[in-house]
Amino acid sequence: MNTRFYNAKILVPLDNHKYDIVTGELWVKGDTICYIGDGKTDGAADAAPSGMSRPEVPVWDRETDVEGGLLMPGFKNAHTHTAMTFLRSYADDLPLQDWLNRQVFPREGQLTEDDVYWLNILGIMEYLTSGITSNFDMYFFPPVNARASADTGFRTVQTSGLNNYGGTVELMEENYHIVRELSDLTTFLVGFHAEYTTSRELMEGVADLARKLKSPVWVHNAETKLEVEECKGRWGMTPTQLTDSLGMYEYGGGGYHCVWFEEPDFEIFRKRHLTAVTNPASNLKLASGICPTKRFVDEGIAMAIGTDGPASNNCLDMFREMFLTSTLAKVREMDAECISADEILYMATTGGAHAMQLQDCDSLAVGKKADLILIDLKQPNMQPENNIIKNLVYSGSKQNVKLTMVNGKVLYENNHFEIGFDPEEIYRRANEIIGRMK
């Protein structure tokens, strides 16, 4: 499938987490971006940021007049539990621990692999409407989650939610290989649920496996104040100190949430080159707290943004998360100047890709995989065009997403899905699954 986008604005990366917007054409050959430039010269080097010559013109399967819209890299949802779609708006308005123990765990225990497959597809549909082209997913049955992604054409990074109540290190190792071998679109990184749900022996096993597989390790970390206090009570260390002391981070990794960080935690994250994934909507809704985003940025600690699962958020919308990441930092510090819109956009795209080890689809450039979205700028919330990046971060909406392409294939366009499944059938199944549990 070869696609030519013309009359486009194109968001291209600069140094230092900044972006430029060029006008012209973007060409996709198969699954890869093969040209960004003015499209006018033939064979000679042109104004493309790559500085490359225009390649031979492929036979086009599709030529799209973008009409001045913006092509940009797809959002990377760096922390989620996709299949939790079935619990959306089912159990709300409870603090985290009650919500987990009274509402979530008893129902999750009833899920079959088949359920999880269909619930993943519902989540993937929602990702596509929000311009998300890959997710970093922690849930039961990683091979099933990965299969839902591969079947719909969506890119996924799976990790394990291993804890005392489910899973083994051996099963994680098996899943690691199954998911990585399933498809070009599916990969796996080592992880476990959280310190407060996992024994020291299991955590030691995770650390051993990470070293064996040379994988980073990912875990929920310092989501609530209670979690950190209890961890310190048990071990005399914060979750970051404890996991680091077990040798988890030889190959990097990071934490999800990272709200209640203490001084030594920042130092460990800096020293180990770990990434803090913020989940602002979920942290508000469960009354967990507000992430110290400015401190992470000031210390040069890598950040990415995730929606968390649809049962705690309750939606999978990276525009909402970008606005929250930015403005919660401002109000937390009582400093309206803190953190630029470019930095937020970086976290939501390139930063997320790097956290997920997706270097080959982190930005729009020649040779990168074509994981991109088309933003309609001719809508009132994107006008006037004083600053397109600020418009995206402060004013952008899922409504502006006209097209979502993953690996060179259009999966969503003008409110229609091209994923090989009938949306009505997916909605019917999701309602049926939760209906069984009521």
Place this chain on the structure above:
Amino acid sequence: MNTRFYNAKILVPLDNHKYDIVTGELWVKGDTICYIGDGKTDGAADAAPSGMSRPEVPVWDRETDVEGGLLMPGFKNAHTHTAMTFLRSYADDLPLQDWLNRQVFPREGQLTEDDVYWLNILGIMEYLTSGITSNFDMYFFPPVNARASADTGFRTVQTSGLNNYGGTVELMEENYHIVRELSDLTTFLVGFHAEYTTSRELMEGVADLARKLKSPVWVHNAETKLEVEECKGRWGMTPTQLTDSLGMYEYGGGGYHCVWFEEPDFEIFRKRHLTAVTNPASNLKLASGICPTKRFVDEGIAMAIGTDGPASNNCLDMFREMFLTSTLAKVREMDAECISADEILYMATTGGAHAMQLQDCDSLAVGKKADLILIDLKQPNMQPENNIIKNLVYSGSKQNVKLTMVNGKVLYENNHFEIGFDPEEIYRRANEIIGRMK
């Protein structure tokens, strides 16, 4: 124009700020809802919440199969400065006072009445995409703002931004009558900009005018900590105490923002039956603070929700504001249980209407004006349908707005505007206006 909606879910009001969802038909005759019920019986009383008989069937100009979508009252944007669209993403990341003095005021000084007309229309277009059917607007040239609303078919309540640098009490009185007489869609309530921009003499004049016109009074109140501290320094009273002491609130009214309230302020708001309008996105972005929403609700003080202007927000999206109003209350109190989704939806619709004295379009019921929107529930973020009201508040998006009707007339449907203006022309003008000032 007579419209029949069938196969609909319909959000109807119950007592105590709660809602029910019935299924059936909603009929609009001219500008008024004339029937809500199952549509099946003829002449006999049916299951309509109104308990009314089905009226004689009008000649339909339009019959719409809603296909299980939700009809609900349009959102009431209870505080905004619509024409500030020209400054969207132009001056960001500054604290309120700097932002006003260095960026906003110098450019506003260059605006012509013609500019303000076109900039209003851009804002109205954005309202329609977000299911907003009326705005409570404070800006220069209220008669021009009102004309833009009347010309597009949008409902507006204008107030005055009178302060030491512009306007007089006499001009406000003149505008009051001009706007009220212009159209069924336009009205006016007394107001002024803020204590910190307005002399005591002017404020006394406002109070006199409010008593003369029997109007409530509206004003920015306690948006920033600095504002309250400086007011107490000048007068030994908070802005609420000062304005109350001047006899402003004999006919009610309220405050925009209401972030930094002190004990006596809550008491005055309760005693005078004033409304607190919260503007959460703007308060975050300008690092002003987080509104004590739970306290207002617990004390039975009426609340409404506004976007504030597009230069400080930067968008006009009531879904984002609903989510923020709810979840910022939760994180401020560190209590995930605080404030129900029904209560938030009430603030955004019925509560806003009452603040704006729009009793005749505050809900969907027979005899009310047809200011309503159609929400597409067959989108992934609204599935499964565990709880439609929670889905709206926690997961809803502008993307779900299929149709916006004001006063019985469809102004927006499936991403197309029916407002008598070409969107491209409006965008061109908005870019031209700010272009002149660069």
